[in-house]
Amino acid sequence: MPNIAVERLIEISEALLQAAGASAEEAATVAKHCTGANLAGHDSHGIIQIPTYIDRMDAGHIVPGAAWDVVQETSTTMVIDANWGFGYVATERAMHRILEKAQSTGLGAATIFRQGHVGRLSSYTTMAAEAGMIGLMTADSGRAPKVVAPFGGREARLGTNPISVAVPSDLDGPLFIDMATSSAAAGKINLALARGQAIPEGWVIDREGRPTTDPRQLREGGALLPVGGTEGYKGYGLSVIVEILSGILTGLGFGVEPTGKHNDGCFMAVFRVDAFRPLETFRKEVGEFARYLKATPPAEGSSGVLYPGEIEHAAEGERRRDGIPVEDATWQKLSALAARYRVADGLGMDAA
Template sequence: MPVFTPEYLHKVAYHIYRAKGTPEDESEIVARHLVKANLAGHDSHGIIQTPTYVERIDVGHIVPGASFEVVKEAPCTAVINGNWGFGFVVTEKATRMAIEKARTNGVAAITVHHQSHIGRLGDYPTMMAAEGMIGMITADSGAAPKHVAPFGGIARKLGTNPICIGMPSNLDGPVLMDMASSTVALGKIALARSRKEEIPVGWIVDKDGNPTTDPNDYYSGGAILPVGVDQGHKGYALSFMVEVFSGLLTGLGFGIDPEGRHNDGVFIAAFNL
């Protein structure tokens, strides 16, 4: 397997996005988040995402340089329309807004809709923790194609619906919980498939609902399972609540549109300590 330095990967990613018409500052932000995911050990959310993002730019599902639109705003809250911009760019800016509101008022809550994939959630509560705050973020894909079967089912009805909470600590880094409400993020299935590796039992079922260790079975009509395996009703409940915060509360919507563009609806909360 080839090995590249982080600096090389950052440079390659930056120039790929610049070549696709992405502004300099946005190309820098996207490249930084992708390489950081690799360095954190989450290759599923790293540079491997670049071909997908390039394809989404080509079909208009990602709009480089899109405007950051504040639809509604109050001292402690805001509603943001990302106008289909890069999720890294939109959510990073929304997180900074939450930090400033919480610094002034003690707490802040912000929702974001109409933006692309925001990547590894841990990046955003880490920003809040660095400012002495507890940070929380949830994400959902709206009506875009789904990946996860509800507890007891086999059809894809839910997103992987992740949640992340971070807080400062007296250790070398913040305390951070970053998890999907499914057994695994979709990117890890794709990563195993590209590496021609088997996956653990309990991650997915095939199209007939049978447990399988072959990641290709997911792409043949299978589904990811809720976190918890035999206690998957707990993961299903958590996924449902994340969808309420990130889909309904944001105004993004819910349901399944097989032709819908990927769209991370996001709820952000900051608590100043």
């Protein structure tokens, strides 16, 4: 497949989601976040996810037009039941609400439960950074099937349980971390499968607990490992805390729900920087700190030091200019959906 312009991928995503039953507003939000992941170079969370979301809509695991209910609220906090709606829609709305709270109180926090996949957490924490706040977010897969083995074990008992933090700065691109507490996101295994690629050693063990580079083994009873390699107890510890914040604090619980319904649970918090220090001073000093780190002489074989988030910023510039690569397997799934919903002609899906 040749590279495809982001505008075209947005058009395709919106059309397919609407044909499957999403509203125009829901489809636009999901398409924005998915293609945003592609732009950042994280194709595992990009347009490759659209067929999965449509499958979940068909199964009733994602409910278009679901209510967004505030179960409990204070001046600084919220508990939100998304009623199995699109995770992107519910979480973006929650972030806007806690940013409003933080404008008047200095901080805001929320838990969200019973929602679909939320994608890259930095999609939301960078919203806080752009508003002059520090954003923090954790997520798990609720009681959906698990894919990560606890350190020392060979059976999956945890989700990939990501965490993200973003801070304001005067840098050209946003400074943030967005990382799974597993060796890799499950979506990266799916991406390797779609591309017919092996995965690096240390990511997955097979059902017998043996290391493997075959991505198929994850679906055949294997498990992802916690981040950290031989020091994987550190990633395991982080994953446990994320599970508590995103699963137990939200009320989702832990373990696997018998239906296998995917239901992301999230914890998010924002802190207004100028409640602690002048915002512009903070932004300037964060930028100076990043430039200080980048000035480190490169190690042998390295092209130099990047600040957290810089590689995604560079990827976005390149992909907006050159387009986004979409593997044949994903394009074929999108084309099949376009034919199923009889929108292929309007989308020109016979050619990229």
